Amino acid sequence: MPVHKPRVAVWKFASCDGCQLTMLDCEDALLAIADKVEIANFREASSAVVEGPYDLSLVEGSVTTPEDVRRVKEVRAESRVLVTIGACATAGGIQALRNFADVDEYRRLVYAQPQYIETLATSTPIADHVPVDFELRGCPISKAQLLEVISAYLTNRAPNVPNESVCIECKRRGNVCVLVAHGTPCLGPVTQAGCGAICPAFHRGCYGCFGPQGSPNVPSMLKELGELGMAPLPMYRVFRTFNAMAPAFRSAADSAVSEEDAP
Amino acid sequence: MVELKVGDRRVLGRGDFPAFFAALRDAGYDVIGPTIHDGAIVYDRLTRVEDLPIGWTDRQGPGKYRLERRGDQALFGYNVGPFTWKKFLYPPRERLWTAYRDGDAFSIEPEPVDGPPLAFLGMRACELAGVRVTDRVFQGGPVADPGYSARRSRLLRIAVECGEAGANCFCVSMGTGPGVGADVDLVLTEILEPGPHRFLLRVGSPAGAEVLARVPLTPAEPTDGQIAEAIVERTAGSMGRTMNTEGIRDLLRNNLEHPRWDNVAKRCLACTNCTMVCPTCFCSTQEEVPDLDVSKVERWRRWDSCFNLAFTELHGSSVRKSGLSRYRQWLTHKLGTWNDQFGSSGCVGCGRCITWCPVGIDLTEEVAAIRKSPGATAAAATKGGSP
Ligand code: SF4
Numbered sequence: 272m273p274v275h276k277p278r279v280a281v282w283k284f285a286s287c288d289g290c291q292l293t294m295l296d297c298e299d300a301l302l303a304i305a306d307k308v309e310i311a312n313f314r315e316a317s318s319a320v321v322e323g324p325y326d327l328s329l330v331e332g333s334v335t336t337p338e339d340v341r342r343v344k345e346v347r348a349e350s351r352v353l354v355t356i357g358a359c360a361t362a363g364g365i366q367a368l369r370n371f372a373d374v375d376e377y378r379r380l381v382y383a384q385p386q387y388i389e390t391l392a393t394s395t396p397i398a399d400h401v402p403v404d405f406e407l408r409g410c411p412i413s414k415a416q417l418l419e420v421i422s423a424y425l426t427n428r429a430p431n432v433p434n435e436s437v438c439i440e441c442k443r444r445g446n447v448c449v450l451v452a453h454g455t456p457c458l459g460p461v462t463q464a465g466c467g468a469i470c471p472a473f474h475r476g477c478y479g480c481f482g483p484q485g486s487p488n489v490p491s492m493l494k495e496l497g498e499l500g501m502a503p504l505p506m507y508r509v510f511r512t513f514n515a516m517a518p519a520f521r522s523a524a525d526s527a528v529s530e531e532d533a534p
Numbered sequence: 535m536v537e538l539k540v541g542d543r544r545v546l547g548r549g550d551f552p553a554f555f556a557a558l559r560d561a562g563y564d565v566i567g568p569t570i571h572d573g574a575i576v577y578d579r580l581t582r583v584e585d586l587p588i589g590w591t592d593r594q595g596p597g598k599y600r601l602e603r604r605g606d607q608a609l610f611g612y613n614v615g616p617f618t619w620k621k622f623l624y625p626p627r628e629r630l631w632t633a634y635r636d637g638d639a640f641s642i643e644p645e646p647v648d649g650p651p652l653a654f655l656g657m658r659a660c661e662l663a664g665v666r667v668t669d670r671v672f673q674g675g676p677v678a679d680p681g682y683s684a685r686r687s688r689l690l691r692i693a694v695e696c697g698e699a700g701a702n703c704f705c706v707s708m709g710t711g712p713g714v715g716a717d718v719d720l721v722l723t724e725i726l727e728p729g730p731h732r733f734l735l736r737v738g739s740p741a742g743a744e745v746l747a748r749v750p751l752t753p754a755e756p757t758d759g760q761i762a763e764a765i766v767e768r769t770a771g772s773m774g775r776t777m778n779t780e781g782i783r784d785l786l787r788n789n790l791e792h793p794r795w796d797n798v799a800k801r802c803l804a805c806t807n808c809t810m811v812c813p814t815c816f817c818s819t820q821e822e823v824p825d826l827d828v829s830k831v832e833r834w835r836r837w838d839s840c841f842n843l844a845f846t847e848l849h850g851s852s853v854r855k856s857g858l859s860r861y862r863q864w865l866t867h868k869l870g871t872w873n874d875q876f877g878s879s880g881c882v883g884c885g886r887c888i889t890w891c892p893v894g895i896d897l898t899e900e901v902a903a904i905r906k907s908p909g910a911t912a913a914a915a916t917k918g919g920s921p
């Protein structure tokens with residue numbers, strides 16, 4: 272560990288701030304961290320900014336403007352370790368749906384003076400622009416995994432964040448499988464664990480917030496969703512959410528509907 | 535009251551079942567048994583007889599499970615559900631020890647393994663066999679697992695002989711059921727008719743005899759024994775599945791490049807459900823959880839699965855990258871190399887992996903497909919092996 276208190280910075284790009292709020296939500300654990308590290312930049316918590324370089328940068332949000340492209344390079348240059356947090360930073364987020372649409376049209380429809388809006392045609396993950404040391408998934412991220420990642424980097428070890436499926440979390444937790452016992456369509460088998468299998472615990476199918484698991488079998492999952500009675504369009508939509516640009520989910524949505532049926 | 539001996543048979547009336555249940559609790563046991571939760575029959579702590587799924591049954595198929603009402607008030611009129619007794623002997627997450635740093639030295643504090651003795655009420659024959667398998671896994675080697683051994687040594691096994699077979703059951707093929715043998719504490723056979731609703735009770739151990747000391751029982755008539763035997767025979771004759779196990783170890787070993795592996799890999803989601811629900815799958819991963827200044831480190835063990843990519847991760851990459859290699863590893867171990875390692879099959883024929891596989895992959899069908907065309911290879915697919 273460095274002799275000085277490690278300096279941690281939290282950065283925001285295009286996002287809802289939910290992942291940063293997860294950090295604030297860590298309460299007691301956050302106080303313990305605050306004691307061990309210097310929080311150099313965390314706008315959700317304090318307006319004080321300490322100059323870099325930083326030992327650990329946590330980056331929330333996706334790259335959506337030319338300014339973001341410039342700023343993310345600055346953040347990288349000032350950071351020893353850069354960890355991206357949340358679906359926006361790791362997959363482009365829900366705003367990456369623009370990647371499948373015409374952004375100029377959005378601009379004209381939404382803003383009275385579209386000429387003042389400078390934006391990119393795409394929303395992309397941070398790793399598309401700079402090297403990233405670790406990607407922490409989730410929409411939002413899990414408290415426990417965030418603390419694990421911070422603790423891992425502050426003690427120079429690899430974070431223990433498995434890329435297994437949500438199913439294993441259901442079974443460890445004691446959830447009855449909603450797909451097998453209730454016939455509820457569920458993305459758990461192709462989705463990465465981390466949330467604690469919250470939705471199935473409340474009788475809902477998994478929505479895929481943590482993105483694809485380590486080895487997702489998309490064709491088999493689509494076939495099963497179809498057999499459970501899910502029509503092509505809902506199947507397409509269920510993969511076009513927070514992790515729509517994650518390659519496995521992107522191909523799942525693409526193969527759920529034929530090209531002419533795609534909305 | 536006459537003392538009961540191992541091998542004695544008595545009849546327990548349905549009306550006296552609460553007295554039997556109370557006797558277990560009075561003897562200090564935490565009673566674990568079947569109960570309904572979220573649309574399935576699971577194993578959990580029971581506080582009264584009414585916690586049992588009275589009058590319910592389960593309909594199972596590949597990748598399918600539904601509860602249904604029965605036309606009677608049977609206490610044990612269903613087969614096995616999504617969870618196994620292993621979660622009580624070998625919990626999904628368990629702290630193994632804690633280490634404290636003290637300057638340059640450190641000390642290790644083992645995890646206490648106390649807790650009340652457990653009574654498993656309603657174990658099926660295949661499940662008793664499953665515990666015999668995990669006994670060998672956790673206690674058969676030179677070092678016994680302390681947590682498992684402590685919980686196992688205080689366990690009372692109360693078995694129920696199945697009155698019906700489920701659609702995915704094949705205990706007869708695996709030689710594990712449905713009749714219950716001698717390695718047990720108590721055995722119940724539920725008799726719904728003819729005559730009053732009652733249980734034929736067989737004493738399997740002194741610990742089993744002890745809990746019966748103050749339970750009202752009546753002598754077993756020869757006809758009770760005949761009825762119970764007929765029930766077990768009928769169940770044995772109505773197995774939902776069969777698996778030909780003849781030479782199965784060599785069959786699988788000699789067919790590692792069979793095209794069927796590719797066929798099943800296309801369906802397999804690598805989701806781990808089959809291994810989680812299997813009563814004998816025992817794999818785990820260990821993780822160290824340090825506090826922020828590494829003054830204290832806890833070692834945790836949690837259930838892991840050979841279907842996980844990280845299960846064989848070495849130097850940042852997995853040995854078994856393809857779904858094919860992972861399914862093949864699971865099945866060839868379970869039915870084949872398990873024999874070399876533990877002296878028995880790893881499969882007890884409970885059918886859980888068939889029911890709880892989201893895409894309904896059925897190991898009996900996979901084995902049959904390989905047996906049908908042994909030696910078949912898909913030349914193109916097997917070039918250079920299948921990593
Ligand atoms: S392999 Fe399947 S049928 Fe065999 S014991 Fe395990 S879960 Fe039961």
Ligand code: SF4
Nearest residue numbers: 802803805806808891
């Ligand atoms: S066999 Fe079924 S339950 Fe097992 S990993 Fe494959 S899809 Fe999941």
